Amino acid sequence: NADGGYVAIADLAYLQKAFGLQGFYSAIEFMEASPRELRTHLSLPEGFRLNDPSDKRREIENLTSAFRFNLQALSYIALLVAAYLISQTISISFQRKHKTLGILRVMGFSAKQSFILIMLEALAIALIGVSVGCVLGLFLSKFTLSALSATIDELYLSVRSSELLLSPKGPLIASGIGLGTCLLAALPSAILSGKFNPINSLRALSFRHFQQISSRLLLTLYLAGSASLLLLYFVQNHLFTIQSRYIGFLVALLVLIALGLSSGAALKTILKICMKLNNWFGHLLGLRISCNYVRLWIATGAMICGLSMTISISLMIDSFRETVKSWVNDTLTADIYVSMAKKDSGSLNPQLIGIIQNWTEVKEINYLSKHQSNIMGKPAIIGGSNLNCQIKNLKFVQQLPNLKALIKEPDGLCLLSNTFASKRGLNVGDSLVLDTFEGARKLKIAGIYQDYSSEHGYLLMDRALYLRLFKNDKISNLAIYLKPQVSFDSVKKRIHNIDELIVNQKAIKIQSNTALRNTVLKIFDQTFQVSYLFFWIAFFIAIMTVALTLFSCIEENSYLNLINRYLGSTVEQLLMVEISQGLLVTLLAALFSIPGGYWLAVVLKNTVNNNSFGWIIYLQPNWLNICLIISLALLGALIGAAYPAWTARKVMASNDLVREIT
Secondary structure (H helix, E strand, O other): HHHOOOOOOOOHHHHHHHHOOOOOOOOOOOOOOOHHHHHOOOOOEEEOOHHHHHHHHHHHHHHHHHHHHHHHHHHHHHHHHHHHHHHHHHHHHHHHHHHHHHHHHOOOOHHHHHHHHHHHHHHHHHHHHHHHHHHHHHHHHHHHHHHHHHHHHHOOOOOOOOOOOOHHHHHHHHHHHHHHHHHHHHHHHHHHHHHOOHHHHHHHOOHHHHHHHOOOHHHHHHHHHHHHHHHHHHHHOOOOOOOEEEEEHHHHHHHHHHHHHHHHHHHHHHHHHHHHHHHHHHHHHHHHHHHHHHHHHHHHHHHHHHHHHHHHHHHHHHHHHHHHHHHHHOOOOOOEEEEEEEOOOEEEEEEHHHHOOOOOOOEEEEEEEEEEEEOOOOOEEEEEEHHHHHHOOEEEEEEEOOOHHHHOOOOEEEEEEEHHHHHHOOOOOEEEEEEEOOEEEEEEEEEEEEOOOOOOOOEEEEHHHHHHHHHOOOEEEEEEOOOOOHHHHHHHOOOOOOOOOOOOOEEEEEEHHHHHHHHHHHHHHOOOOOHHHHHHHHHHHHHHHHHHHHHHHHHHHHHHHHHHHHHOOOOHHHHHHHHHHHHHHHHHHHHHHHHHHHHHHHHHHHHHHHHHHHOOOOOOOOOOHHHHHHHHHHHHHHHHHHHHHHHOOOOOOHHHHHHHOO
């Protein structure tokens, strides 16, 4: 898969002769050799360096592990909400069959048999869900592979990963988690089915007392949620310093649980307000919330999880994209960029620099020589360029007060990208030691700038100093600044007309400023395609949560609706109460989800990003997207409440009530 698959393998002597390279080698590979021993005993000529293949492998593993952890974290949170949906589905089924179960119990059906019946139903649902989930997971894996391999191909090395390596371990683990989650979610209804009195279970309200909860326990849960939020707020910065992504996932999970517990107090406040309204609407709505309080509280917590995850994904992607876009606009200011068409396929001919530099259309040029090295035990890229030109286009996070004056005599100075500095705990004014051809050389850090082109980070120095220390005159890319009124096409045509001996036209890539900016954003979007997909999955789960909960509540309240109809309430009044209940709960969840989503985004930024990439991300809420998410959630609540209520609008209250009582 190297170089996109464009590889020819032949005898070494034959290829050397065919290409006129007798006696020349591009690389020497040592088999079963220790890189540490080679560095100790091998004396390399100038211009050569020893590379450890494990560094490149580790680089790819770090990237894929970051993607894997992000997806797993989002999957587990989604699974938590999905467990609630399964619980609601089993509960609705139980509500509809409670009379049938009562008849079976009267006829001799034991509590154990009722328990087994409910669990078997959950198992059947789980088996269907796991089977469909594994098939959908296969398609999602191909989509993820396509997005991830495209990013690696653009940024790291040429790969063509088009086939999935299927291992039974992954599907078995996923199936086990899915089955376990489904059975645990069905457990409350299964236990409840065995506690019924066989005769009383024939009545609609017979299981309502099982859902009551004591005031002391309610107060304990409220206080636990609020105390957890305060504790997490004050200790999260200390937890982030542990440098563990699992700590970040734990903090995110605790935040969601604490928000869910705290929302119960807000729901209780809404209930008290409704009770104080001296009209039919307040009375009916307060009675409805009071009867469904525990279920609505759990639903609010589940909805907070779904909406918070949706808002956090949207916030992270939008903020990161805007940050990268701003960085691109600030740093990519040249008119033309020339580089090799394929990575690791050679370098630009230094003669090209001299030719272009003398053109009258060209105002200024800057070019970069670079190589990857290991600094302070971590991989990084060391580069040399014209710092006087470079600092005009860099967005500094920290810098020495007299940086511009110092750069005029840049010997002994270097600039670090924020990724490089943050991973090594370096600041402006510090010094670091590099292994060079002149031996150990100490450089002073003159500035730290924003950069998103590599998760390893850059160390930049003046090109003259770079050539002296590393003997590497290979030019990786060239930036050309044109004079006013000079077009990109005219200069591109002149470059193409340069002698083929100086420039291999098929081997170079010439891009305009606009084209390069679009390429950067294209790479960003394809990298986060999977996150976009999870955004919609999380949003769908949030909508399903509110719709299924309200459907369950309406099923459970059917007996109350019959009584209210018998006492004079109209279908329109009951429909308005059901819809209002759904909208209130959704709005409450949305109000908790806005700070919850922002908090989750902060957790992701300070754990996954800092540990894997070290980029600077400025969180910038896109209120239009947040309002859209909340509006669609409210629409889902409207549909979830209106549909079952509307289908029951023709119920004959008197006949059904008499039939229920008798």
